[in-house]
Amino acid sequence: MPRPANQTEERFDEVSLPEETLRRDTPVLRARVVYLGADKNKSVTMPGQLSVELAEDEAGTALRDNAHRLARQMFEKEYLDLAPDEKAQVDAKKVERRYREMKQAIDAGMTSYDFRRFDATGSLIRERLMPDTAPPHLRGRPFQWVEHAGHIAKFFDLRGPSGEKEFEVTAKPEHMEAMTDFIRRSRRGRASQAADLKETLTGAKY
Numbered sequence: 721m722p723r724p725a726n727q728t729e730e731r732f733d734e735v736s737l738p739e740e741t742l743r744r745d746t747p748v749l750r751a752r753v754v755y756l757g758a759d760k761n762k763s764v765t766m767p768g769q770l771s772v773e774l775a776e777d778e779a780g781t782a783l784r785d786n787a788h789r790l791a792r793q794m795f796e797k798e799y800l801d802l803a804p805d806e807k808a809q810v811d812a813k814k815v816e817r818r819y820r821e822m823k824q825a826i827d828a829g830m831t832s833y834d835f836r837r838f839d840a841t842g843s844l845i846r847e848r849l850m851p852d853t854a855p856p857h858l859r860g861r862p863f864q865w866v867e868h869a870g871h872i873a874k875f876f877d878l879r880g881p882s883g884e885k886e887f888e889v890t891a892k893p894e895h896m897e898a899m900t901d902f903i904r905r906s907r908r909g910r911a912s913q914a915a916d917l918k919e920t921l922t923g924a925k926y
Contacts, residue, residue, distance in 0.1 A: 732853040734890035749899055751891040753875045754850060754863040755835040762835040762862070764878075766871050769829040777820035787814040825868045833871075835862040858888065872899060873906040 734752060755762050774782060790810045791799040802810060839845050850858045866872050875887045891899055 732851055732890075734892050749869045749872060749891075749895060749902065750865065750867050751872045751889050751895070751899060752863050753833070753866045753872070754858050754861050754888045754890065755886070756861065756888055757880060757886055759835075760837050763832060764835070764875075765830055765832045766868075766874060767830055768825060768827050768868055768870055769831045770868050771824045771826045773822045773824075774819035775822055776817055778818055780818040780820035782819040782821050783816060784819055785814045785816040787811065790814055823867060825870060831868065831871065833864045833866065835864060837862050858890075869899075869902050870906065873903045876903055877907070 774780075774784070787810055788799045790813055791797055791802055791806075794810060794813075795802060795806050797806070799807070799810065835848075837844060837849070845862075848862050848864075850861050850863055852859055866875065872889060876889045878886045880886050889899075
């Protein structure tokens with residue numbers, strides 16, 4: 721069942737990536753990947769990850785402070801373990817700074833996407849379910865935010881054992897052109913690699 725959209729959450733105002741799709745480019749991609757299958761413990765691991773670096777910027781959206789470092793310096797404790805009076809002393813001295821996030825999709829490492837509907841106690845993980853403002857066929861289904869463009873392209877093309885579509889990719893309309901162009905180029909690249917491999921194997925002598 722879908723969960724109600726809360727006031728602090730971004731409302732669902734995306735459109736689904738069409739099957740016949742595909743157009744032109746932007747470096748930052750962010751999509752919601754919705755699982756359409758019935759596996760209650762679905763997870764997908766893909767090679768590559770999103771690298772995030774912070775650059776100090778007064779207009780940045782990421783806010784960081786030095787409270788944790790101060791807690792270790794002043795009391796040799798972690799910030800969360802401080803007594804109320806110790807925490808007050810640290811808070812009085814801490815400095816907040818704003819940073820700009822610089823994201824880059826890289827080939828190193830692995831990324832795991834978890835589409836489980838229930839936690840270890842059997843309770844619904846409601847924040848992982850599509851809100852009731854989503855289209856009817858997506859409401860209540862588990863999703864993950866994905867920013868690695870290569871992973872978005874792979875999710876879009878993933879199919880189940882019978883060839884059925886396993887995931888639906890949604891994105892804001894203003895990002896759709898860049899995303900469809902990237903998927904088209906990814907498909908061309910995979911087709912070219914497959915052709916090269918076929919040619920190599922055909923010409924090989926065993």
